[in-house]
Amino acid sequence: MSEKRGKSKPDPEITKTFSENLKSCIKTNDWLAGKAGISPQAVSEYTTGKSLPRGDILYNISKAIDKSMEWLLTGKDPMADDFWAGREAARLMCEEIIEIVKSGDAGVIQALKNNIDEFKKSVKKDEKIRSLEDDISEIKRQIGINKKKTNSTGQLSDTHKKPATSTGSKEKVG
Structure with missing residues (x-):
């Protein structure tokens, strides 16, 4: 068989x-x-x-x-499931915050406001870090494009320079 x-x-x-x-x-x-x-x-x-x-x-x-x-x-998507689970958790948290505010306890409300402010600062820092990481990646990419090559004597040579004349003299500019 x-x-x-x-x-x-x-x-x-x-x-x-x-x-x-x-x-x-x-x-x-x-x-x-x-x-x-x-x-x-x-x-x-x-x-x-x-x-x-x-x-x-x-x-x-x-x-x-x-x-x-x-x-x-x-037909199942764990990422979408996580998204909806996150939305449900956020909804429950909002309900809890509303109950805290309704309690009228000034000290607890102030502490809640402070925590929200700190959270906002943290988010802004994270956004700034991501922006800086993007900038660094772009700079690295540009450096890679414009890298100078090392010649056989170990000296850096600009790949965009015109080759020297046969007598070795420099061209006059201007």
């Missing part, structure tokens, strides 16, 4: 979920083929549930349609 190695029949439920999720995200097979670097025929096989893509192709598809690979295969 001959058996193909390395190939297994995918779970029909995963194939169906993948096919439905993929179809809901694409304009045409040709559109996805162009964006993901695969053939329209392959896209057709995926959207009709005939096959599942290899991991590298699944990755390209997920990037092309801006969806997670997990969502494509299962």
Whole structure:
């Protein structure tokens, strides 16, 4: 009995979920083929549930349609779940803050205001740090583009300078 190695029949439920999720995200097979670097025929096989893509192709598809690979295969998206869980936590926190303010305790209200002010300062610092990190990355990129090369004698030479004349004299400027 001959058996193909390395190939297994995918779970029909995963194939169906993948096919439905993929179809809901694409304009045409040709559109996805162009964006993901695969053939329209392959896209057709995926959207009709005939096959599942290899991991590298699944990755390209997920990037092309801006969806997670997990969502494509299962319909579940942990990032979205985390987002909604975070929103619920924020809602509950707001309710708690409202109750604290309603209590009318001036000392507690002032402490709450102080904490909110400190939080705002922290957020501003984080934003400033991210901005500085972006600036540093841009400077590093520009330095990499404009790097001076070291010649065989170990001296720095500007790659944009005109070569010296054969007599070694400098050109007059002006």
